[in-house]
Amino acid sequence: MSTHSPAFVRDQMIVASPPPTNDTSTAAWIRKNLFASPKDTILSLVGLALLFMIIPGALNWLFVQASWVGSDRSVCATIAQGGAxxxxxxxxxxxxxxxxxxxxxxxxxxxxxRWRPLLVGIMLIALLIPILIPKAPRKGLNALLLFVVFPIVAFFLLSGNYFGLAHVETPLWGGLMVTLILSFVGIAVSLPLGIVLALGRRSHMPVVRMLCIGFIEIIRGVPLITVLFMANVMLPLFLPTGWTIDNFFRALVGVALFASAYMAEVIRGGLQAIPKGQSEGADSLGLSYWQKIWLVVMPQAIKLVIPGIVNTFIGLFKDTSLVSIIGMFDLLGIVQLNFRDPSWITPVTPITGLIFAGFIFWIFCFGMSRYSGFMERHLDTGHKR
Incomplete structure (x- = not known):
């Protein structure tokens, strides 16, 4: 037999590779993310060329040549020398x-x-900030004040007709105030109602399950405009003779129910992702159904679907613009309404107003997105970032 060693037996150790570099400089980031390969280099150069073509002109139009102060359209026009x-x-x-x-x-x-909506806004910020800070104490009291006491106080302040306050009809409400009210009510109602609907859809009771499935599928099967029209036109038909509901309240109901159906499906996805062993472990400890849901299953499910929940909130915030269909003027609606003002009719007025409205929407949506990422990291959902 041959005495030679088999060919696959190593007789020398591989030379040790150098440790990975931990260069966090700007140049290293650019080299890694923009110029790591020939394809990346070409795409990066094309993108930079497009930016250099677009950004200078956009900045010039937005800031350098812009008109900042004035009381009518004349400040946005370049007057011909010697002419009118x-x-x-x-x-x-x-x-x-x-x-x-x-x-x-x-x-x-x-x-x-207008001091009244300003006061309501200050109260909202004062109550919202502590509840968004994980380490802030007295979360239960804070939530009670924000979701129970605050809406009642805000209603009396905004509508008036009580405690010596002048009555302000809801058709006079508008702008960012309406957008925030619709969004706050929609978010505050859709999350708990969505949880109830998601649990009902998974219920073992056929009647409860079919009612929840029917509600979710019907609402998700029609556009929000249809829901708003139904709330505005059909809801009064179900009321006793002589009764009426304010148009703004109808819009609140329509938006909240619409968001609840989508929220229910997001929550249901989280519930289905929880391993069956979690429920079985809770049963083995002797926990009741509701104890099992609120102490074991639901906290894990909500943590898993934080991106979906926030995505629903962002969509709801933007969809509030559709209330202009039923005569309510939110931020976008009131901006568009002013385009028809004769004192401000210019070719650049519409695009300027739309840029302003879009920027406001972007600030709120981007803020919700960033807070979502913060909460994911704080709760350690296990996703790599």
Whole structure:
């Protein structure tokens, strides 16, 4: 037999590789993310070329040539020398936004009463910030004040007609105030109602299960505009003769029910992701059904679907613009309404107003997105970032 060693037996050790570098400089990030390969290099160069073509002109139009102060359309026009007619138009007409800023925020709410929505906004911020901070104490009391006491106080402050406050009809409400009210109510109602619907859809009781499935599938099968029309037109038909419901309240009901159906499916996805052993372990400890749900299953399910929950909230916040279909003017609706003002009709007014409205929507949506990421990291969902 051969005495030679088999060919696959190593007789020398591999030279040790150098440790991975931990270069966190800007140059290293650029090299790794933009120029790591020939394809990345080509795409990065094309993208940079497009940015250099677009950004200077956009900045020039948005800021350099923009009109910032004024009380009518004349400040957004370039007047021909020696004449009274404009021979061209400047950049963005921010003077239009500045002149109508309060209307964009409060709608047609009376000037002398605007301290009331301002006070409501301050109260909302004061109650919302502590509940968003994980380490803030007294979360139960904070939640009670925010979701129970605050809506009642806000209703009396905004509508008036009580405690010596002048009555302000809801058709006068508008702007960002309406957007925030619809969003807050929709979020506050859709999450608990969505949880109930998700549990009902998984119930072993056929009647409860079929009712929840029917509600979810019907609401998810029609657009929000249809739900708003039904709330605005059909809801009064189910009321006793002589009874009526305010149009704004109808919109609140429609938006909240619509968001609840989508939230139910998000929560149901989280419930299905929980291993069966969790429920069996809770049963072995002698926990009741509701103890098992609220102490074991639901906390894990909600933690898993935080991105889906926040995505539903963001969609709800943007969908509030559809209430203009039924005569309510949210931020986008009140901005568009001012396009028809003769004193501000210019070719650049609409695009300036839409950019302003889009920026406000982006601030709130981006804030919710960033907070979602923060909560995922805080709760350690196990996703790599």
């Amino acid at each position: 007619q404009p021979d061209g138009w400047t950049g963005a007409c921010w003077a239009f936004v500045g002149d109508r800023f309060q209307q964009f925020i409060f709608g047609r709410y009376p000037l002398e009463e």
